[in-house]
Amino acid sequence: MTDRILHRTRAIDAAIESLDGAFFKALCEPSRVAVLKRVMQLGRADIGEIAQGLPQERSVVSRHLQVLLEAGIVRGTKVSRQMFYEVDGPAVVARLEAILEHMKSLTPFCCPGAS
Incomplete structure (x- = not known):
């Protein structure tokens, strides 16, 4: 296997690994x-505060928050019996930067006209 093919294979594998389905699934539902x-606007907030500004039922908002939590987009902190949510900015930035870097390394192998 030539170095170029090996490098291409590694770049493809890294790019595929970075394309986490849960992350994109969490962001594809309007x-x-x-x-x-709403969580971005409020900062750290509980379900009541978050749901108050949205047309969905509180239970639906809660399910959406659970998907965002599982995808690593928001984080939850339990205080007594109450759960507070906030955007996990560093985790989101790290995920997006990883995707960008992997795609940059893949571009010369998959995209005509790339430099």
């Missing part, structure tokens, strides 16, 4: 993105 925007 209602869920609205929940994420």
